Amino acid sequence: MIEVKNLHKSFMGKTVLNNINGVFQQGSVNMIIGASGTGKSVLMKSIVGLYEPDSGEVLYNGRDFYRCDRTVKKSIRQEIGMLFQGSALFDSKTVEQNVKFPLDMLSDYNESEKRDRVNDILKRVGLENANKKMPSELSGGMQKRVGIARAIINNSRYLFCDEPNSGLDPQTSILIDNLIKEITVEFNTTTIVVSHDMNSVMEIGDHIMFLYKGDKVWEGTNTEIMDAEPESLQHFILANKLLRSLKETRN
Numbered sequence: 001m002i003e004v005k006n007l008h009k010s011f012m013g014k015t016v017l018n019n020i021n022g023v024f025q026q027g028s029v030n031m032i033i034g035a036s037g038t039g040k041s042v043l044m045k046s047i048v049g050l051y052e053p054d055s056g057e058v059l060y061n062g063r064d065f066y067r068c069d070r071t072v073k074k075s076i077r078q079e080i081g082m083l084f085q086g087s088a089l090f091d092s093k094t095v096e097q098n099v100k101f102p103l104d105m106l107s108d109y110n111e112s113e114k115r116d117r118v119n120d121i122l123k124r125v126g127l128e129n130a131n132k133k134m135p136s137e138l139s140g141g142m143q144k145r146v147g148i149a150r151a152i153i154n155n156s157r158y159l160f161c162d163e164p165n166s167g168l169d170p171q172t173s174i175l176i177d178n179l180i181k182e183i184t185v186e187f188n189t190t191t192i193v194v195s196h197d198m199n200s201v202m203e204i205g206d207h208i209m210f211l212y213k214g215d216k217v218w219e220g221t222n223t224e225i226m227d228a229e230p231e232s233l234q235h236f237i238l239a240n241k242l243l244r245s246l247k248e249t250r251n
C-alpha cells in the first residue's frame with residue numbers, strides 16, 4: 001500500500017500539485033487520470049522520488065520515503081518497478097539483457113539464477129524465445145511486454161506504469177492493460193497507472209483518482225465514475241464518444 005498525505009509541489013511559484021491525499025491499495029490497479037498538464041506525471045514522479053515535493057508525505061507500507069534513512073530508502077527503491085512511456089528499452093541490448101538489467105544492478109543472484117528468472121518472467125509475459133531479439137525487432141506491444149518484465153523481475157512490490165498504452169493500437173492496448181491487471185493480482189503489487197485513456201479505466205481501473213489543475217477532484221471505482229458529479233470529470237469522460245453514447249442510453 002502507498003499513501004500520500006498533503007502532497008504539495010510547485011515549479012517556480014506555480015502550484016502543480018495542491019495538497020493531494022490518497023491511498024493506493026496493494027493488489028489493485030490504481031489509476032491517476034486527468035487531462036494533459038494537470039499534474040499526473042508530477043504526482044507519479046513525486047511518489048517514486050524523482051521530484052521532491054515541497055511538503056507532504058509518501059508512505060510505502062508505512063515507511064516515509066522522504067524522511068527515512070538511506071538504508072530504508074534504498075530498499076524501497078529496490079521494491080519499485082517502472083514501466084516507462086515508450087518502454088525506454090536499451091536499444092543496444094537484447095531482450096534478455098534488458099530484462100536482466102535490474103538484477104545486475106540490484107540483486108545478489110548468480111548468473112544461472114538470473115537466467116532462470118529472466119526465462120520465467122519472459123514466459124509469463126508471453127515472450128518465451130525472444131531472449132536474443134533486439135528491441136528494434138519487436139512490435140510496440142512486445143516492447144511493452146519487455147518493459148513490464150523488466151519492471152517486475154526483481155520481485156517488485158510497487159509497479160508504476162506511465163501511459164502504458166501510448167503508441168499502441170486499441171487491441172494491443174487491451175492486451176497490455178489486462179497483462180498489467182493480471183500481474184498486479186498474481187504478484188500482489190501496489191500498481192499505479194498514469195493514463196488519460198478512459199478505455200483503460202473501464203477495463204482495469206480498480207481505484208481511480210481524477211486530477212484537475214493540480215487538485216484531486218474525485219476518487220472512486222470504475223463503476224462509480226460514470227455517475228461522478230464534478231463537471232470537470234464529466235467533461236473528461238464525455239470526450240470519449242463511446243462513453244458519451246453509453247451515458248445517453250442510460251439516461
Ligand SMILES: Nc1ncnc2c1ncn2[C@@H]1O[C@H](COP(=O)(O)OP(=O)(O)OP(=O)(O)O)[C@@H](O)[C@H]1O
Nearest residue numbers: 011012016034035036037038039040041042043196
Ligand atoms: N520539471 C518541470 N519544471 C517546470 N514545470 C514542470 C516540470 N514538470 C512539469 N511541469 C509542469 O507541471 C504541470 C503538470 O505537468 P504533468 O507533466 O504532471 O502533466 P500531466 O498531467 O502528466 O500531462 P500529460 O498527460 O500531458 O503528460 C504542467 O504545467 C507542466 O508544465
